[in-house]
Amino acid sequence: NAGVTQTPKFQVLKTGQSMTLQCAQDMNHEYMSWYRQDPGMGLRLIHYSVGAGITDQGEVPNGYNVSRSTTEDFPLRLLSAAPSQTSVYFCASSSSPGPWDEQFFGPGTRLTVL
């Protein structure tokens, strides 16, 4: 199993550009989530999904959209990138339909917005 994969690994955007961060898992996990990690801030939850077709907002959802059309994929869309969205983004998945068990994390996407 590849586990949780994220693409791209690095990305540089200009203010106002849009892009999609990809996340996929091959473990048939119900629960998937997106976090951003900023220095000194730990991880903050952006959006999460408890199953295909179901998404909800986390702690810092503004400026981001998600959808979950399949169990495997959970893309994160930046609608109009801003410098404040410069961060490292992590996707995670879990076999439970909630954060009740071990989360499996992807390797992260380092995003810089100029």
Add this chain to the structure above:
Amino acid sequence: SQQGEEDPQALSIQEGENATMNCSYKTSINNLQWYRQNSGRGLVHLILIRSNEREKHSGRLRVTLDTSKKSSSLLITASRAADTASYFCATGNAGGTSYGKLTFGQGTILTVHP
């Protein structure tokens, strides 16, 4: 807002010594998890303790949970240079507005000197 707060923010010890990190949280939890993050990498799950458990062991790791004090501690015994990493606690919440969300603390940076 961050549910978990960790203490200390940074810890520097010699190889062979024990390392203790503490985590406090604010609201009722379903479980508390500890994760490790090596520099530039994704998070790796270490151990999960449920709200009805008081202590759990995994190899050189010992986790305690005191729900009356809303706190947990992670003890790493006989530390090694390879234990150098950031350690995060995360709380899974079962109800209310936090349902479905895993909330991370800001982390403790552990440095183990050879």
